[in-house]
Amino acid sequence: MSKVGTCLWFDTGAEEAARLYVSLVPGSRIDHVQRAPADWPGGKAGDAILVAFTLGGQSFQGLNGGSQAEYGFAASISVACADQAEVDRLWSALTADGGSEIMCGWLRDRWGVPWQIVPEVLPRLLADPDPAVSARVFAAMQQMVKLDIAALERAAAG
Template sequence: MSKVSTCLWFNNDAEEAVAFYISLLPNSRIDHILHAPGPWPGGKAGEIILIKFVLNGQNYQALNGGTAADYGTAASIAVECADQAEIDRLWAALSMNGGAGIACGWLRDRWGVPGQIVPEVLPRLLADPDPAVSSRAFTAMQSMIKLDAAALQNAALG
């Protein structure tokens, strides 16, 4: 097991967030829940303080920090999607209840966690050896909020 994981900070709703996240992706689960052994600045003894979980094979932790945190945009959870149906499903789930699209496949969920919902084809289009193909795909991507795999492919083809 990897000793490296990403830790996401929540006010006091880590359990709700983790249950939501693991419902969205296959190969996801909660591995361990740590309850505070005593009172702490964010809460009382016995409350959930940390949840170790897996999202589609990747290790994460969710910390109930007791105060709101601002995630910024320097890091995000990126999901490469096999098809448009998966993009649409994840986008709808993550952008509901206060979540919102940003640009170029980026969004923030209701907890403010930034994410990228990206079609698997996009990295291939952007790395195409023909600069005209990659440029057209890049330009098309920049005009979108939620990415449309077919539109990106069509733009790349000219």
Template structure:
């Protein structure tokens, strides 16, 4: 684990969330599972209270806090995807069972954690030296919920 990481708050199902997350993102793993040595406001002795894990090499913790927390939208987990197949796979897994779509590649999983599922080609297209290309791609992206690689490429080429 690195010196700095992100801690995600869950009511009681941090372990379920972490196991899903590490199954979806290559280069991910479950670390320690810490259990309560005694009763605590969120549960009983032996309950999972914290887990450590990595997603794509980035350090995280997951805490069972015993009560709901609102993540807001000021921070999210952003995943750079190689292609549309990876975008689609992650999008489906994270929005299923109660997750929700937001816009422009953003979603919330069933625990309310915000994610950005972004094709790796998007930042390159948005940084195109031709401002018209970047503008067309940006406009196309703004009309999307789940990002569509082919549509973004057509926008960049000016054929959309």
């Protein structure tokens, strides 16, 4: 377990969420599931109370707190995607079953956790030394919900 990680609060869905997350991102795994030794205010004996998992090499914990927490946008899980197929796959899986699309590559999964699904090409295009290129890419991105690599590249090309 890493010395520093991120803890995500869930009502009761930490184990289900962690299993979905690790199934989607390479280099991921469930490290440990701590189960309640007795009934507690948030659940029953044997329920998962803390799920330690590694997501793309980063340490996370999912805590079943027994009540729903609201996530803001001050923090999110950001995934750099190699190609459009990966963007599409993650987008589809994370918005399924009650997830929601936001804008500019942002979404919320069915537990309300905010995610950024970002093609690896985007930071490079935004950092283009020609300010006109980066401005066109930025303008195109602002019109998108799920990011479209081909459209971003067309914007860059002018």
